Amino acid sequence: MTTDIQSNLEAKNGAYAAEFTKGHLPLPPGKEYLVVTCMDARIDTAAAFGIDLGDAHVIRNAGGSSRDALRSILISEQLLGTQEIVLIKHTGCGMLTFTNEDAHALVQKNLGPAAAAEIATLDFLPFPELDQAVRDDVLFLQKQNTIPESIAVSGWVYSVETGRVRRVV
Amino acid sequence: MTTDIQSNLEAKNGAYAAEFTKGHLPLPPGKEYLVVTCMDARIDTAAAFGIDLGDAHVIRNAGGSSRDALRSILISEQLLGTQEIVLIKHTGCGMLTFTNEDAHALVQKNLGPAAAAEIATLDFLPFPELDQAVRDDVLFLQKQNTIPESIAVSGWVYSVETGRVRRVV
Numbered sequence A, B: 001m002t003t004d005i006q007s008n009l010e011a012k013n014g015a016y017a018a019e020f021t022k023g024h025l026p027l028p029p030g031k032e033y034l035v036v037t038c039m040d041a042r043i044d045t046a047a048a049f050g051i052d053l054g055d056a057h058v059i060r061n062a063g064g065s066s067r068d069a070l071r072s073i074l075i076s077e078q079l080l081g082t083q084e085i086v087l088i089k090h091t092g093c094g095m096l097t098f099t100n101e102d103a104h105a106l107v108q109k110n111l112g113p114a115a116a117a118e119i120a121t122l123d124f125l126p127f128p129e130l131d132q133a134v135r136d137d138v139l140f141l142q143k144q145n146t147i148p149e150s151i152a153v154s155g156w157v158y159s160v161e162t163g164r165v166r167r168v169v
Helices: A002-020 A045-049 A068-082 A099-109 A111-118 A130-142 B004-018 B045-049 B070-080 B100-111 B113-118 B128-145
Strands: A034-040 A054-060 A084-090 A154-159 A163-165 B033-038 B054-059 B084-090 B154-158 B165-167
Touching: A002 B004, A002 B045, A002 B084, A002 B154, A002 B165, A045 B004, A045 B045, A054 A068, A054 B165, A084 A130, A084 A163, A084 B004, A099 A111, A130 A154, A154 B004, A163 B004, B004 B154, B033 B070, B054 B070, B054 B128, B084 B128, B128 B154, B128 B165
Parallel strands: A034 A054, A034 A084, A084 A154, B033 B054, B033 B084, B084 B154
Antiparallel strands: A054 B054, A154 A163, B154 B165
16 A cells, blocks of 8 residues: 555655766765754755755754764764764744653553553653753753764754744854 | 854855745644654755655654654654654665674774763664664554554665665565
8 A cells, every 4th residue: 555645755756866966975974064953844954954965964853852862973973973063953843832741641641551651761852941952952962971072062943934043052 | 163064054044044935834744744764964855755844754863763763753643643654764874884882892992981881771773784674663663552553654765876765665
């Protein structure tokens, strides 16, 4: 069975592949940096952040959490030469709208006790204030022994209303 | 201090924001699906997978690991209405090139014992075979009590050499 989403992927990707000319880029990011940002559907990382194909690792998760991204960051830094980290959260983030208790209660209500038990210890990593969350995440990274001081870390907010980034730290 | 990477972000984003016209998209993904894929620099998710702005959550981490993405997937599904999951790993993935032992030894060598101790229990989630890793990840998701059977899950491989996706499961 093929869903509409899968058909769309095949059709749009077919057109992309037909015009594709960048098949010989190396594995390590050409500009030796990585971006951590949110999974939010309103962010086109390549276009909005000016990332050309092959330039940078792009890590995305709910909220653009640097804690959640740490495994990926270490691989990027230790195995693939990344020298700089750019963390970008955004306005209107879903993570501003709920608490851990809300999320666990929702799973219990929608999916039942077996599902709730399966993720009983999961921290959904919501945050109540945007700029503070950016500062907290940058500080978290700077405190890691696995991230040396030579790695530049900056923190930004992207506005989904205007398409503009603003530096926080 | 502003690095070249940060200057590039500001300049390219300024041009993007100047032409931006999509400031009123809603928070939930318009097409109610999410994509999990790798952080690899050679993947432009919007262009290669045909994702228009606002359509889908995009989760990216080292290897496109569904295990690593689970927190984000649950938020997408339980709080933001996602009904379908598309998992896409890719040829030439860095995760095919090392073992957990390699990565831990590298951290010890490059960053010393305090750093190594800090991540002593970290699973870097490498995998030795690509198609099998796609099948394993899809099965992992289908086995979760938190992901009901009504959520369609498909698994794909993207070729960084040709720009083309191929369905695995």
